[in-house]
Amino acid sequence: MEDRRIYHRILDRAKGMVKDNDRMKNLLLKVGKKLSQIGDGSDGSRGFVAQLKLLIRMIRAYINGAYRAFAPMTLIMFAFALIYFITPIDLIPDFVPALGFTDDIAVALMIMRRFSEDIEEYRQWEELSNESQ
Numbered sequence: 001m002e003d004r005r006i007y008h009r010i011l012d013r014a015k016g017m018v019k020d021n022d023r024m025k026n027l028l029l030k031v032g033k034k035l036s037q038i039g040d041g042s043d044g045s046r047g048f049v050a051q052l053k054l055l056i057r058m059i060r061a062y063i064n065g066a067y068r069a070f071a072p073m074t075l076i077m078f079a080f081a082l083i084y085f086i087t088p089i090d091l092i093p094d095f096v097p098a099l100g101f102t103d104d105i106a107v108a109l110m111i112m113r114r115f116s117e118d119i120e121e122y123r124q125w126e127e128l129s130n131e132s133q
Helices: 002-017 021-038 043-063 072-086 102-114 116-131
Strands: none
Touching: 002 021, 002 072, 021 043, 021 072, 043 072, 043 102, 043 116, 072 102, 102 116
């Protein structure tokens, strides 16, 4: 039951946050800070870190108005994944050795799989944008 409350609180925060660019930018800063603290990690977590960095770029492009080709629900769910990642108290608290980030990674990967088409479209757009510069 507590699990559901955590998810609903984070979802409510995500819904409110996507309406406020300053709050979204603050979220991105917090995620970036946490990523820098954990580093690139092992081979297994390196891919996860790269995916989170891609979500950060995607949201930043959305906020800046450079890329708006995904639905608002996609943005909400990406914000949910990032909020869950930085929230220290979740299903498995982050301070638990070796397991603390397991649920963070699982939730984020589940959301990224669900919205993989949006992510791939952004990745292609980003590559084309970088080539044209």
